[in-house]
Amino acid sequence: xxxxxxxxxxxxxxxxxxxxxxxxxxxxxxxxxxxxxxxxxxxxxxxxxxxxxxxxxxxxxxxxxxxxxxxxxxxxxxxxxxxxxxxxxxxxxxxxxxxxxxxxxxxxxxxxxxxxxxxxxxxxxxxxxxxxxxxxxxxxxxxxxxxxxxxxxxxxxxxxxxxxxxxxxxxxxxxxxxxxxxxxxxxxxxxxxxxxxxxxxxxxxxxxxxxxxxxxxxxxxxxxxxxxxxxxxxxxxxxxxxxxxxxxxxxxxxxxxxxxxxxxxxxxxxxxxxxxxxxxxxxxxxxxxxxxxxxxxxxxxxxxxxxxxxxxxxxxxxxxxxxxxxxx
Amino acid sequence: xxxxxxxxxxxxxxxxxxxxxxxxxxxxxxxxxxxxxxxxxxxxxxxxxxxxxxxxxxxxxxxxxxxxxxxxxxxxxxxxxxxxxxxxxxxxxxxxxxxxxxxxxxxxxxxxxxxxxxxxxxxxxxxxxxxxxxxxxxxxxxxxxxxxxxxxxxxxxxxxxxxxxxxxxxxxxxxxxxxxxxxxxxxxxxxxxxxxxxxxxxxxxxxxxxxxxxxxxxxxxxxxxxxxxxxxxxxxxxxxxxxxxxxxxxxxxxxxxxxxxxxxxxxxxxxxxxxxxxxxxxxxxxxxxxxxxxxxxxxxxxxxxxxxxxxxxxxxxxxxxxxxxxxxxxxxxxx
Ligand SMILES: Nc1ncnc2c1ncn2[C@@H]1O[C@H](COP(=O)(O)OP(=O)(O)OP(=O)(O)O)[C@@H](O)[C@H]1O
Ligand SMILES: [Mg+2]
Numbered sequence: 001x002x003x004x005x006x007x008x009x010x011x012x013x014x015x016x017x018x019x020x021x022x023x024x025x026x027x028x029x030x031x032x033x034x035x036x037x038x039x040x041x042x043x044x045x046x047x048x049x050x051x052x053x054x055x056x057x058x059x060x061x062x063x064x065x066x067x068x069x070x071x072x073x074x075x076x077x078x079x080x081x082x083x084x085x086x087x088x089x090x091x092x093x094x095x096x097x098x099x100x101x102x103x104x105x106x107x108x109x110x111x112x113x114x115x116x117x118x119x120x121x122x123x124x125x126x127x128x129x130x131x132x133x134x135x136x137x138x139x140x141x142x143x144x145x146x147x148x149x150x151x152x153x154x155x156x157x158x159x160x161x162x163x164x165x166x167x168x169x170x171x172x173x174x175x176x177x178x179x180x181x182x183x184x185x186x187x188x189x190x191x192x193x194x195x196x197x198x199x200x201x202x203x204x205x206x207x208x209x210x211x212x213x214x215x216x217x218x219x220x221x222x223x224x225x226x227x228x229x230x231x232x233x234x235x236x237x238x239x240x241x242x243x244x245x246x247x248x249x250x251x252x253x254x255x256x257x258x259x260x261x262x263x264x265x266x267x268x269x270x271x272x273x274x275x276x277x278x279x280x281x282x283x284x285x286x287x288x289x290x291x292x293x294x295x296x297x298x299x300x301x302x303x304x305x306x307x308x309x310x311x312x313x314x315x316x317x318x319x320x321x322x323x324x325x326x327x328x
Numbered sequence: 329x330x331x332x333x334x335x336x337x338x339x340x341x342x343x344x345x346x347x348x349x350x351x352x353x354x355x356x357x358x359x360x361x362x363x364x365x366x367x368x369x370x371x372x373x374x375x376x377x378x379x380x381x382x383x384x385x386x387x388x389x390x391x392x393x394x395x396x397x398x399x400x401x402x403x404x405x406x407x408x409x410x411x412x413x414x415x416x417x418x419x420x421x422x423x424x425x426x427x428x429x430x431x432x433x434x435x436x437x438x439x440x441x442x443x444x445x446x447x448x449x450x451x452x453x454x455x456x457x458x459x460x461x462x463x464x465x466x467x468x469x470x471x472x473x474x475x476x477x478x479x480x481x482x483x484x485x486x487x488x489x490x491x492x493x494x495x496x497x498x499x500x501x502x503x504x505x506x507x508x509x510x511x512x513x514x515x516x517x518x519x520x521x522x523x524x525x526x527x528x529x530x531x532x533x534x535x536x537x538x539x540x541x542x543x544x545x546x547x548x549x550x551x552x553x554x555x556x557x558x559x560x561x562x563x564x565x566x567x568x569x570x571x572x573x574x575x576x577x578x579x580x581x582x583x584x585x586x587x588x589x590x591x592x593x594x595x596x597x598x599x600x601x602x603x604x605x606x607x608x609x610x611x612x613x614x615x616x617x618x619x620x621x622x623x624x625x626x627x628x629x630x631x632x633x634x635x636x637x638x639x640x641x642x643x644x645x646x647x648x649x650x651x652x653x654x655x656x657x658x659x660x661x662x663x
Contacts, residue, residue, distance in 0.1 A: 059567070061563060061566055061567060086572075090569045090570075090571070091569060092569070093566070093567055093568065093569035094567060094568035094569030094570075095569055098567075099564075099567040101560060101563065101564065101567075103560060106559065106560040106561065107560045107561055107563075107564045108561055108564065109561040109564070109565065109579050109582075109583070110561070110583070110657075110658070110659055111582050111583055111586075111656070111657060111658060112579075112582070120565075120568055120570060121568045121569060121570075124568070124569060124570060124571075124574075125569060156658040156659070158658070158659045169564070172564070172568060173567075
């Protein structure tokens with residue numbers, strides 16, 4: 001990770017709200033983070049913590065209504081993406097920011113060939129003609145490790161296995177040499193050996209192409225293996241952020257600690273190996289006025305109910321939003 | 329695919345034979361009598377002679393087999409003879425109508441053009457207006473356009489055509505005098521003027537039936553689009569930075585059309601059989617009217633032949649729908 005380089009993506013105070021029949025859902029509350037060129041940022045947090053919504057807000061992928069971005073800035077290459085028109089955003093999507101989704105079985109259009117779907121962004125963003133796009137598509141499939149690439153272009157998605165489809169999705173996301181790749185739980189739907197292969201592929205591609213990656217996952221084990229920095233989300237907020245080694249060595253937020261304890265084999269004996277975090281995730285009906293983790297926190301005290309803890313930063317780049325001091 | 333088609337075609341043969349037998353059996357069991365419309369002064373023994381001359385004294389199974397021979401062997405051979413290919417004795421017995429004493433197939437050939445023009449055209453028009461309405465209603469779900477579309481299709485769907493038809497005749501023929509209320513089959517289109525007349529006399533029946541067809545198909549199109557709009561691959565297409573128009577009209581539409589085209593294909597046989605009432609209302613003497621008159625007159629050969637042809641069309645378009653499905657959806661392989 002190039003230390004101190006100007007970030008390629010700088011998000012501050014992002015707020016996203018869904019308006020539903022039963023009221024508002026504040027899915028993302030004042031989320032701030034940045035991403036250095038070539039860096040791999042891991043994003044963890046339980047289901048519903050706002051990981052996907054955060055990333056989709058940035059590039060305008062949320063349907064509106066019901067989604068509304070209530071505030072914040074997302075500086076990418078000197079420009080605020082949240083202030084861009086749909087047309088400007090569209091030019092960035094798929095060309096400078098690539099997206100890989102969770103379920104490769106449904107993310108590809110079943111009635112078009114893989115080649116057609118892979119060539120689309122090339123033709124739209126890079127103005128390639130058919131022959132050029134085809135040549136590049138073969139290159140891309142080879143890059144993501146699909147054997148017999150030229151022939152496979154004419155196949156339909158259902159003729160590929162799950163792992164192969166996820167490789168195709170990665171090839172599509174990387175088609176126009178993006179500066180950022182956002183991968184939203186790309187391995188969750190795959191079995192373990194395929195997961196390992198995809199992880200290996202991403203590691204390799206990152207070395208070859210040097211793009212920055214945002215990797216969303218539930219799996220802290222994966223994060224430990226590939227991330228430079230980790231961001232922990234809870235209840236639509238970032239609760240802790242630190243370089244990966246620092247986070248695993250010295251987790252400061254009670255939620256992060258609880259998450260690490262749920263990792264089998266991380267601490268404790270066999271009987272304790274599978275721990276769960278008791279309690280329910282917070283309701284997101286209103287803007288938070290207190291710590292969202294308070295109800296499930298072992299260390300909560302009276303101040304946690306009064307105000308939402310602000311982010312504390314230390315010199316080593318370790319940020320945490322908590323009033324509790326682990327040593328005290 | 330070819331294998332599948334051939335296999336399915338072979339399979340339709342016993343199906344259709346069975347259907348033809350069932351139709352014949354039911355018609356025979358029905359208490360209708362071809363001499364029933366004759367004057368009451370005709371004595372019973374003469375009536376019996378007339379029935380004998382129609383072959384009605386034979387057992388049902390013999391009459392059925394004779395019909396089969398006439399319809400499946402003699403009629404096709406006759407058709408070939410018209411094209412100059414003569415096989416066997418040209419003096420074959422054809423399927424003859426009890427009422428008119430002319431071959432049923434010739435009657436059908438006379439009635440076909442009116443039905444195709446009016447009912448066929450209304451189906452084409454119905455489909456052509458239904459598809460864009462369905463697409464726009466889905467893309468702009470709950471907009472005023474969608475609400476209007478829902479309202480109009482509900483009317484088109486639930487108000488029967490004999491009501492809308494009569495209503496249109498009252499408004500446009502009686503009050504306004506814009507369109508004729510009776511369809512004139514003798515009109516020959518040979519100039520711009522007669523073409524204008526033809527279009528005017530087709531306008532109302534086509535509109536009434538098109539509304540009915542469009543109501544159904546546009547709802548179907550809308551539902552199918554909505555199904556697909558929420559799919560993950562749509563999000564992928566947007567994430568690739570495609571134009572919204574491309575996302576909708578290439579990615580979503582291509583998937584949504586698969587079931588809709590199947591439904592459209594399945595609806596084609598109705599063009600021939602299902603417009604009986606509308607043909608009556610507007611006095612279009614098409615196939616539907618022929619069938620009604622034949623039923624009223626106990627004209628068993630005509631009813632049998634027409635009903636059987638409808639059955640063939642239904643079986644055939646079921647097969648076509650299946651084949652189209654296989655062509656449109658690459659995931660389906662008929663092997
Ligand atoms: N279209 C929507 N309408 C209403 N609420 C939504 C919508 N999409 C997401 N949400 C809400 O936003 C919150 C955050 O969802 P998000 O998908 O970002 O979670 P996540 O962290 O990605 O979870 P997961 O790990 O399950 O993917 C959830 O509470 C969810 O209910
Ligand atoms: Mg998610």
